[in-house]
Amino acid sequence: MLTTPQVADYHRDGFLIARGVYLHDDLQPLYDAYRDDPSFGGSLYGMLDRAGKAHPINIWVDLADDIIGLIPRMPRLVDSVEKIFDESCYHWHSKFTNKPPGCAARIDWHQDYVSWYDDGVMFPTMLTVGIALEDASRENGCLQVVPGSQHMGLLDHEDRENFDARVEAAKQTLGLVYCDLKQGDAVFFHSNTLHGSGPNQSQSSRLMLF
Numbered sequence: 001m002l003t004t005p006q007v008a009d010y011h012r013d014g015f016l017i018a019r020g021v022y023l024h025d026d027l028q029p030l031y032d033a034y035r036d037d038p039s040f041g042g043s044l045y046g047m048l049d050r051a052g053k054a055h056p057i058n059i060w061v062d063l064a065d066d067i068i069g070l071i072p073r074m075p076r077l078v079d080s081v082e083k084i085f086d087e088s089c090y091h092w093h094s095k096f097t098n099k100p101p102g103c104a105a106r107i108d109w110h111q112d113y114v115s116w117y118d119d120g121v122m123f124p125t126m127l128t129v130g131i132a133l134e135d136a137s138r139e140n141g142c143l144q145v146v147p148g149s150q151h152m153g154l155l156d157h158e159d160r161e162n163f164d165a166r167v168e169a170a171k172q173t174l175g176l177v178y179c180d181l182k183q184g185d186a187v188f189f190h191s192n193t194l195h196g197s198g199p200n201q202s203q204s205s206r207l208m209l210f
Helices: 004-013 024-036 067-073 075-085 113-118 160-174
Strands: 015-018 044-048 054-060 094-099 107-110 127-132 143-145 186-190 195-197 206-209
Touching: 004 015, 004 075, 024 067, 024 206, 067 075, 075 127, 075 186, 107 160, 143 186
Parallel strands: none
Antiparallel strands: 015 186, 044 054, 054 094, 094 206, 107 195, 127 186, 127 206, 143 195
């Protein structure tokens, strides 16, 4: 479970990288299952960035009693999230995102709460946990976050010109962090933390469970 200083860092920065949350043996069955059938029975589709380039993604809400459903319910994850919130938590949705070698698609800058607000969630007491099933680096398109940007509140994503200007101003003022992860590491980030990622310019894939 996360320590009290780690939780304080999360609330200050809007994100936290936790090393070695999952072991190789925890994740290998899930990794193998994805490699055997990336569509998971038809749930695979291409998510487009603003330039029209796509990367593979699978998304689901219900958690079955299989390895996919088990990983988000393991106590090490649930207890850490509940320590951050200081209250009980629930599962909203999960997704695989994959960037194959040479994938040109980006994840455009955004806040997760903009989608969940539209789904009817009243308060941004939500976070995302990104779990690295493969190493994630700058070269293969790792997650990027703007630390402290959760304190800006929910931005208007529809006004693209104004939104882009605010993102650039946030980067200049608050900085930019590349979340380099090893397999089994996890990154926790607030639903209003600005984040995105670049293309995969390497020969290695980048598979993550969010």
